Amino acid sequence: MLAVAYWLHLKMLAASAFDGFFQVVWPLFFATSAFLLYRQSEDPKALVYAGLGSSVMGIWSVIATTASSLLQRERWTGTLELLVVAPTRFALVLVPITTAMATLGLYSLVATLVWGRLLFGIRVPVEDPLLFVLSIVVSIFSIALIGFLLSVVVVRYRTAWALGNLLEYPGWLVCGFLVPLAFFPPWVTWVAYALPPTWGMQAIRASAAGGSPWFDVLMCLGLGLVYGALGTVLSETVLRSARRNATLSLT
Secondary structure, three states: OHHHHHHHHHHHHHOOHHHHHHHHHHHHHHHHHHHHHHHOOOOHHHHHHHHHHHHHHHHHHHHHHHHHHHHHHHHHHOOHHHHHHOOOOHHHHHHHHHHHHHHHOHHHHHHHHHHHHHHHOOOOOOOOHHHHHHHHHHHHHHHHHHHHHHHHHOOOOOOHHHHHHHHHHHHHHHOOOOOOHHHOOHHHHHHHOOOHHHHHHHHHHHHHHOOOOHHHHHHHHHHHHHHHHHHHHHHHHHHHHHHHHOOOOOO
16 A cells, blocks of 8 residues: 555656646755855865755755645645545645655755756765665655655645745754754754754765764654654644544644
8 A cells, every 4th residue: 555655656746747846946056056155165175065965955845845835735635535534544645745745855966966067067976886876765654654754744735835834044054954963052953953854964975975874864764754754643632633523634
């Protein structure tokens, strides 16, 4: 069921002109700004840092903005009630959807790396391709679980997509996509290390540089599973409340 649901939603999202534009063109605006900014240092390592960070930004963006409005869109299409009454546990219905959304972020990852290579001459060396791919896969899965939790947290808000947009830019900063965590106050670092994308970004950079990403990969996966467990518990709580108060459709 998980595999079929994942593949079905991945095909639907990939065929969407809006999602395609959002995943490829939109991140390039911010990646270009980052490349122009870091190019002023004339340090090749800084450009590689910006290139890797910008490539992962799109995965976070699609989860922060799109996954937050996941259940709202199911309401608009009239399928939310059908998903709720299905015999499959509701959490297992949502996780493949958010995973497909995060996977679509690979569009922006590849597009950003190609964009940086062709227009700015940024060559990102990958010393260990297998660990590099593993780090990306684990990061995508963990970010998808954050999206699952986020979709449940904001389900009661009619403007859930706006709340998701608020998390997009802070996530870029706090997770260390473009700015090293050493530049932030200590309390920001504690917040950053509680988020799976921070560890995923460190794993991607470590594997690209030839270092050992195993600790970062395990931390990213472990935190992602914690967020998934929280989302599962919260989804059941929200469903019980919606059934009790007859507020599932919010119409």
